[in-house]
Amino acid sequence: MRNKFAEALYRLSRSDPRIHIVVADISPAGPMNEFRKEFPERFINVGVAEQSMIGICAGLALKGMLPFAYTIATFALYRPFEMVRDDLCYQNLPVTVVGIGGGVIYSTLGGTHYAQEDITIAGAIPNMSILAPCDPAEATAATEYLVGADRKGPCYLRFGKAGEPDITKDAIEPFRFGKLRYLRRGRDVAILSYGVTMGLAVKAAAALADKGKSVSVIGCPTVKPLDREGVIEVLRSHPRVVVAEENAPRGGLASEVKSVAWDIQARCALQTITLKDEFVHCYGSHEDLLAAHGLSVPAIVAAAGG
Amino acid sequence: MSAAPRRLANDFDTTAARERCYRLRRRILDVSQHVSALHVAPAFSCMEIVDCIYHGLMRKDESGAYLDTFLMSKGHGCMTQYAILESHGTLPRSALDEYCTKDGLLGAHPDYGTPGIAASTGSLGHGLGMAVGMAVAERNAAKAKGRPVPTIYTVLSDGEVQEGSTWEAVMMASTLGVDNLVAVVDNNDFQSLGRTSETHPSFYPLVEKFQAFGWETVEVNGHDAGAVFRAVTARKGAGKPFMTVAKTVKGRGVKYMESVPIWHYRAPNPAEYKQALEILEKVQS
Structure with a gap:
């Protein structure tokens, strides 16, 4: 799922200079590494400093960019919570907070890495939307929505990790934002x-x-x-x-x-x-x-x- | 990536600045009489700094719109910014007259969406991170369009330099080499529970801390608008963000308010207001 997201974002970035990726010391796997090589000025690694990850994303968005903050869910949402609330949601900026390993999917890393209430916390903040795709194809569709013209305001994008099976291949309906x-x-x-x-x-x-x-x-x-x-x-x-x-x-x-x-x-x-x-x-x-x-x-x- | 625009030191009329700052302080005292509380002393502390940024440092385009951005990181100092924006006509007079009232536009901290306000602040330790993001965005956009790089100016309280998030942003600004970022710390050495130099002695030295984090840094008298102007315009740029540690006095301009913690948020009563007008200084330095 994570790789399809990166693949879609990389593809869309080539025609959309607004897209910036701000990570907090997380290894940019696969296509994200391509993005990093091709657009070094649009790829920022803040290091282990998640508050600045969100603040920098807010500043980028205030000047017209479309930033994606990217790290493990607990550190994307909990550590910099007040920046998420004030900088992103209160100002209603189009920043995507990508939480990988949302829920308890990092199942050997222990309670500090289990984001077992991330949906509750993200959902409590006005203006915040939440997308949680279920498989790689849905991750691609969600990413396309987030870069598209209809997208408004901040979004928490909850991911699992890599290697999820395809389960929407035979779905009778397509992904549409805001719809079951x-x-x-x-x-x-x-x-x-x-x-x-x-x-x-x-x-x-x-x-x-x-x-x-x-x-x-x-x-x-x-x-x-x-x-x-x-x-x-x-x-x-x-x-x-x-x-x-x-x-x-x-x-x-x-x-x-x-x-x-x-x-x-x-x-x-x-x-x-x-x-x-x-x-x-x-x-x-x-x-x-x-x-x-x-x-x-x-x-x-x-x-x-x- | 272009370094800062060079200006001659005599570009900035310090006599006019002194008169402006007097009028702005006077206006803030007037507004204080409509409300039970407002941040008079924090506003007076950064008065010359913010005046210098708006009237000396920020560049305008042919239409008169600012090319550069000012972000008030110490949101509680916003009365200074409001009074300046009112003097420019960016905010109507009614906005300050109705400060903190039910149908008014302005509250005690700046809100994104209000004319002239670049970001919502008030919670300390948020401004510098946003300013770094803005500086990167401006740099990337200007590069793509082949235009000069706009500068982001921000004023921090010294209290918020205690926030870990500020130091994250300090580290990132130099890492990213945003030489289009100019920050000023309004170093009045006061926070709610006393003098910072007494409550947190290891907060100092400040200049060396910023230098160690890769910033070009100078210390100036923050009530000398000309000195602030000269310091910022003389910066080298050259891949480093610029920090001005501005030594200030909280409440500067009204003697009885200076370095007295109660005036962080108390509005003067009518007798105190009258006295304040009588003793209000045209601050020289």
């Missing part, structure tokens, strides 16, 4: 998710289909602003809805969908599976960590009534 995206449409149950966790949703849907269920798999790559009308349609057209989210239980997609459900007095069964309101103290694979907090394919299948 059906990968497949069914009648009995809807599974709503975003980001890397979409992989679990797809696997759960396959298991449910084997049991004879007709399943919708719906991506929510634009976590904020939420496609409220889209969510209402999901809640009204399925008897059972499951939200699977790799984020803290408050202030993310799960709690948003619940609040929409209350507002419209939805009649469907609605279950949400998120990370717990507890720090993660274990290590292992990404799926091990998610499972430790109750987020797994069997858990989604069970919540979906399978």
